[in-house]
Amino acid sequence: MSYRVQENFKNTRLQDVFNMIRHVTLEPNIINVTIVHALTLKVGCFADLRAATSLLTVYSRTGYFGSSMALFDEVRDKDTIFLNAMMSAYIENKWFDVAFDLFVKMIGEGIQFDPTTLVIVISSLSNNKSLVQGQLIHGLSIKAGMLADTFLSNAVIDMYAKCGHLGSSEFLFAEMERRDIVSWNSIISGCLYNNRHEKSLWYLKEMNCSENRANGVTISCAIAACTCLQEFGVGLAVHGWGIRLGCVESHHIAVANSLISFYSQFRDVNAAECIFEEMVVKNVISWNAMIKGLALNGAVQEAFNLLHDMQFVRSVEPDITTLVTVLPLCSELMLLREGKSVHGFIIRREIGSELSVVNCLVDMYSKCENVEKSEYLFWTMPKKDLVTWNTMISGYAQNGRSWEAQNLFKKLLSWCSTCTLPTLLAILPSCESPESLEFGRSIHGWHQKLGLLNDILASNSLMYMYICCGDLLSASTLLCRISAKADVTSWNTFITGCTQKSHFWEALQCFNFMRQKFHIDYDSITLVSVVSASGNLELALQGKLIHGLVLKTPSGLDIRVQNSLVTMYGRLGDTESARLIFNHSHNHNLCSWNCMISAFVQNEDVKKALELFRILDFEPNEITISTVVSACTQLGILEYGKQIHGHVFRFGFDKNPSISAALLDMYSNCGRLDVALRVFHSSPEKSVSAWNSLISAYGFHNNTRRAIETFKEMIDSGISPTNSTFVNLLSVCSHSGLVDEGCWYYDHMFSKYGMLPATEHHVCMVDMLGRSGRLHEAYNFIKKLKIPPDPGIWGALLSACNYHGDLDMGREVADILFSLEPENVSYYVALCNMYVAAGRWEESVNLRTIIQDKQLKKTVGYSLIDVGLILVNHLPSPVISQLPVNHLRHLPSSTNEGRRPVKEFQDLLRRSKICSQFFNICSGVQSRSSGVHTPRI
Template identity: 85%
Template sequence: MSQRIQEDFRNSCLQDVFNMIRYVALEPNIVNATVVHALALKVGCFADLRAATSLLTVYSRTGYFGSSMALFDEVRDKDTIFWNAIMSAYIENKCFEVALDLFVKMIGEGIEFDPTTLVIFISALSNGRRLVQGKLIHGLSIKAGMLSDTFLSNAVIDMYAKCGHLSSSKFLFAEMEHRDIVSWNSIISGCLYNNHYEKSLWYLKEMNCRENQADGVTISCAIAACTCLQEFGVGLAVHGWGIKLGCVESHHIAVANSLISFYSQFKDINTAECLFEEMEVKNVVSWNAMIKGFALNGGLQEAFNLLRDMQFVRSVEPDIATIVTLLPICSELMLLREGKSVHGFIIRRVMGSELSVVNCLMDMYFKCNNVEKSEYLFWTVPKEDLVTYNTMISGYAQNGRSWEAQNLFKKLLSWCSTCTLPTLLAILPSCDSPESLEFGRSIHGWHQKLGFLNDILASNSLIYMYIYCGDLLSASTLLCRISVRADVTSWNVVITGCTQNGHFWEALEFFNFMRQKSHVGYDSITLVSVVSACGNLELALQGKLIHGLALKTPAVIDIRVQNSLLTMYGRFGDTESARLIFYHGHNHNLCSWNCLISAFAQNEDAKKALELFRVIDFEPNDITISTVLSACTQLGILRYGKQIHGHVFRFDFNKNPYVSAALLDMYSNCGRLDVALRVFHSSPEKSVSAWNSLISAYGFHNNTQRAIETFHEMIDSGISPTNSTFVNLLSVCSHSGLVDEGCWSIGKAP
C-alpha cells in the first residue's frame, strides 16, 4: 500500500472510514469487515483503491473468499497493487492455477507487473514445489530488470531451495550485491530444508563474521540444524547467543519451539518442559513439539495428558501433525488401547478423511497385530495412494501374511507400473521361506530394472531375503558384489540372518571374513549374533575369544551384548562366568535376570535359580515364570511350585500356553497328576507344548494307554505333532515294552 502515491482525502469523514478499514485489516473479523464495507459505500470512499484493496484482503483472511472475488469484479479501474491483492487472495486459498491465469490476464490487459507481483508468484510456486514455472518467473524477473529487488531475490532463493535445487539458491545468493537478514535466513533455512545441516551452520558463521544481526528465524534454523547434527554443545552456544540477542523472549514462538525439540532430542525433557511452561503464547507447533518430546522420552502418559489439555485451549486446536506424532509411538510400543483412543479422537474431530492419518492408523493396527482393522481401513478409504499400498503390503508381510502381501503387490503393479524403492522394501519381507525364493528373485529383478541396486538399503534387504529363503550362495554373492560400499548393516544382515536361521557355522565364517577383508568394524549387533552362534554350537574357546574382542570395544557395556554372553556361558555350563558378567555389568534389565536364572536352571542348579527369583528387581514376565517352574520341577518340591503358581495368578499368566505347559510338568514331576490334569483342562489355549507335557506326564506315571489316547485326542483336535511329541511317545512305549505301538509312532513321525 505504501507504494501508491498518497492523496489527501476530501474530508475528515473519508479519512476516518479509511482508518477504520486499516484497523480491521490488522485483526480480520467478518462482522467488522461487513460494517466498514457498508460505511465505505455510504460515505463514498469505496472508489478509493486503498480502501477496496484493504477490504478485499480482509475478506480473504476471514475465510470469505467469495466476497473478495465479488469485490474485485465490482472495481473497474484496477491498478497493479489491486491485481496483486486478488492474486495473493487466490494463493492464500490454495487456488494456484486460477492465480496464474489471472497473472496472464493481467498482462493481457496491459497492466504492468512489479517485483511484488513476482514475489507473490514465486512464493506460491515455492509452496507447490513447481521448479519449471519457478525458473520461468526467474527468467521473467531477469528480463524485466527486477532481480535487483532484494525482496524478489530472497523469494527466488527460497523457491529454488524448496524445490530441491539448492545449488541455484547458493549461486543466486553469492551473486547478490545487497543482502539483508531475510537473504541470510533464506539460504540458511534452504540448506536446512535440503538436509545440508553443516552448510546451514557455515552460512550462520559467515553471517556473524559479516556483522549481520541475527533474528528469531536465524536462531530457530540454527537450533534445528544442531538438533539434526546431534551437536549438543553447539546448540547450547546458539541458545546462549539467542538469549543475548533477545530472541528467546516469549514472543519468539519459533525459537522456543525449536529449543523444545532440541532439548527433547537430547533427553533433557525437564528443560524442554520449562521452556514450554514459560511460553506466554503457544501455537499448535509448540504443543506438538512438547507432545513429541514426551513421547520420545518415554513419557507417553504425559503426552496423552498434554493432548487432553490442548483441547481446553481455545486458541489452539489439535491438527493432523498432532495425530501423526502420537500414532507412530503407539505403533512402535504396540499400544493398541492408546492407539484406539487416538482413533476415536480422529473420528470425533472428523480427521478420518485425511489420507496421511489413515495410513498411520493402518500402520498402527498392523504393528499391534490387528490385521482385520487395517484391512477395513484400506477397503473403506475413499482414495488410496502409493503410501497406502506400501503400508498394507508391509503390514501383511510383517504379520506373516505373505500370500496377501504378494497378491496386493501384483494388484499395485496393474494400477501403478512404476515401483518405488519403499514398495520393493515393503514386499521383500514376505519372501521368508524357500517356497518364496522364486518370487524374491523376481523382486531382485525389479531392483535391477529400476536401478535401485546402487542403494545400500535395497542391497541389504535383498541379502536378508536370500538368507531367509535358504539361498546362502546368492546372499554371499550379492555381499561380495557390494563389498566396496558395504556398511556394518550389510554385514550384520548376513551374520544375524544366518544366526536366526540356524546357520551358525556360516555366521562365524562371515564374521571372520568381515574382520579380515572388510574395512568395516563390528558393533554390538554383530557381537550379539556371533556370541549366540558360539553358544548354539557350544564352542567354548571361540566364545571366550569373542568375549575378549568385546572387552576391547565400548560395545561390551551394551546390555544386549551382556545378555547374549550370559546365555552363551549358560549353554557352556559355565555358570560362574555367567554370574560374574551379571554382577560386574553396568546395568540390567528383565532379560538379564531371565538369562542368569535360565543359566542356573539349565545346569541343574535350581536352588540358585530360585534364590535369584526371590531378589529380582523387575516384575517377572512369562519367560521368568516358565524358567523358575523348570527349576521347581528339578527340585521336585511341591511347596515351591505352589508358590510360583500363586505368582502365575497374581500376574495373570494362567492364560499363557507356555506357562500352563511348565505348570503341568511341575505338578506331574512332583507326583500330582490330578492337579496337572486340572491345569491342562483349565488352560484356554492348549498348545502343542501342553499336549506334549500331558503325554509325558502320563508316561511318567506309567499310564501308557492314557498317553497313547492323549496322542490320538491331540491329532483329532487339529494340533500337528512335533518332534518332541514323538520323542515323548516313544519314551512311553519303550518303558512299557509296547513295541508295536512304538513302531506305529515311528510310522506317523514326519
C-alpha cells in the same frame, strides 16, 4: 454491535470508511467485514480499488475465500495491486497453480507487474517446488531489472533451496550487494532444509561477523541444526546467545519450540518441560513438540496426559501433526487401547478423511496385531495412495499372513504399474520360508527393473530374504556383488540372518571374512550375533576369542553384548564365567537377569537360579517366570512351584500360553497331574506347547490311552503338531510297549502331518524297538537312515542290547560309539556291564583298565531332600530311614566332598524351626555314628 456500527456510520465520510476497512483488516471478523462491505457499497466507495483490495484480503483471511473470488469477478478495472492481492489469496488457500496461471494471464493482458508481484509468484512456485517455472521467473526478474530488490532476491534464494538447488541459492546469495536479516535467514534455513546442517551453522558464524543482528528465526534455525547434528555443546552456546539477544523471551514461540525439540532429543526432558511451562503463548507446534519429546524419552503416560490437556486449551486444537505424532507411538508400543481412543477422537473431529491420518491408523492396528481392523479401514478408504498400499502389505507380512501380503502386492501392480523401494521393503518380509523363494526372486527382478542395484538398503533386504528362504548361495553372491560399497549394516544383515536361521557356521565364516579381507569394523550388533553363534555351536575356544575382541572395543560395554556373553557361557556350561560377566556389568536390565537365571537353569544349578530370582531388581516378565518355573520343574519340589505360581497370578501372567505350558510340566513332574489338568483347562489360549506338555504329562503318569486321545483332540482342534509333539507321542508308545502304534505315528509324520523325522524321533524309534526286544529291527532301522546316525541313536541301541543281554550286537554297536565319541565313559561302562553279566570277566577287566588309562570319569549323580525350605544333600542313611515320607525328595548319592560338622547342621535346623522329630533323629545318629555319616547341608 452490528446495529451500532450501522447507526454511527450512516453519514460517515469516505476517509472514515477506509479507516474502518483498515481496522477490520487488522482484526478479521466475518460479521464486521460483511457490515463494512455493505457500508462501502452504501457510501459509494466500492469503486475505489483500495477498498476492494482490502475487502478481498480480509475475506480470504477469515476463511471465506469464495467471497474473495466473487469480489474479484465483480471488479472490472484491475490494477497490479489488486491482482497481487488475489494471487496472495490463492496462495493462502493453497491454490498455487491457479496463482501462477493468474500471473501468466496478467502478462498476457499486458498488465504491468512489480517486484511484489514476482515475490508472490515465487512464493507459489516455492510451495509447489516448480523449479523450471521458478527459473523462468528468475530470468524475468533479471530482464526487468528488479533483482536488485532485496525482498525479491530473498524469495528467489528461498525458492531454489526448497526446490533442492542449494547451489543456486548460495550463488545468488554471494552475488547480493545488500543483505538484510531475511537474506541470512533464507540461506541458513535453506541449508537446513537440504540437510546441510554444518553449512547452516557456518553461515550463522559468517552472519555474526556482519552488521546484521540475529533474530528469533536465526536462533530457531541454529538450534534445529544443532539438534540434527547432535551437537549438544554448540546448542547450549546458541541457547545462551539467544538469551543475550533477547530472542528466548516468551513471545519468541519459534525459538521455544526449537529448544523443546533440542532438549528432548538429548534426553533432557526436564529442561524441555521447563521451557514449555514458561511459555506464555503456546501454539499447536509447541504442544506437538512437547508431546513428541515426552514420547521420545519414554514418558508415554505423560505424553497422553498432555494430549488430554491440550484438548481443553481454547487457543489450540490437536491437528493432523498431533495425531501422526501420537499414533506411531501407539504402534511401536502396541498400545491398542490408546490407539482406539485416538481413533475415536479422529471420528469425533471428523478428520478421518485425511489420508496421512488413516495411513497411521492402518499401521497402528497392524502393529497391534489387529489386522482385521486394518483391512476394514483399508478397503473402506475413499482414496488410497502408494503409502496406504505399502502400509497394508507390510501389515500382512509382519503378522505372518504372507499369502495375503503377496496377493495384495499383485493387486497393487494392477492398480499402479510401478512400485517404489518402500513397496519392495514392505513385501520382502512375506518371503520367510523356502516355499516363498520363487516369489522372492520375482521381487528381486523388480528390484533390478527399478534400477535399485546400487541401493544398499534394498540389497540388504533381499539378502535377508534369501537367508530366510534357505538360499544362502544367492545371499552370499549378493553380498559379494555389493562388497565394494557394503557397510557394516550389510555384513550384519548376513551374519544376523544366518544366526537367526541357525546357520551358525556360515555366520562365523562371514565374520572372519569381513574382518580379514575387507577390514570392516564390527559393532555391537555384529558381536551379539557371533557370540550367539559360538554359544549355539558350543565352541568354547571360539567364544573366548570373540570375548577377547569384545574387551578390546567400546562395543563391549553395550549391555546387549554382555547379555549375549552370559548366554554363551551358560550354553558352554561355564556358569562361573557367566556370573563373572554378570557381576562386573554396571548397567543391568531385566534381560541381563533373565540370561543369568537361564544359564543356571540350563546347567541344572537350580538353587542359584532361585536365589538370583529372589533378589531380582526388576519386575519379572513372562521370560523370567517361565525360566523359574522350569527351574522348579528340575528341582521337583512342589512348594517352590506353588510360590512361583502365585507370582504368575500376581503379575497377571496366568493367561500367557507359554507360562501355562511350563506350569503344566512342573505340576506333572511333581506328581500333581490333577493340578496340571486344571492349569490346562483354565488356560484361555491353548498353544501347541500346552498340548505337548499334556501329552507328556499323561505319558509320565503311565496313562497311555489319555495321551493318545489328547493327541487326537489336539489335531481336531486345528492345532498343527510339532517335532516335540511326536517326540512325546513316540516316548509314550515306547514306555507302554505300543510298538505298532509308535511305528504308525513315525511312518505318517510326514505324509499326514507334514513333519520330517529328526534325530530325536530316530532315538525314540530305536528305544521303542529295543525295549520290546526287536534289536535286529532297530539295527536295520539305523542302517536305513538317509543321514549319518547321531551317537545318541547308537547309544539307545547299546542300552537295549545291555538290557536284553545281546553281547554280540552290543560289542559291535559299542565299537561304533567308541569311534564316534571316544571320551564318553558311559559307553564303556555299558559294555563292561554286559561282559560282567555274561561272565566274561577278562574282557570286563581289560575294559576297566582302558577306562582308567584314559582317565575317563562318569558324572556323579545327586539328588535332593526338601526339609521345609532347606535343601539337604547327603544325609546319612539312618537319618533318611527315619524321616517322614513327605520330607523325602530324591535320595542323594555319596561323594568324597567335605562335610560340615553335625553341630553346625543342628544349629541350622534350630534356626530354621524344623520339626523336633527331624532334629532328634539327627541327634541320635550323631551319638551312634563314627563320623562316617556326618550330615552335610
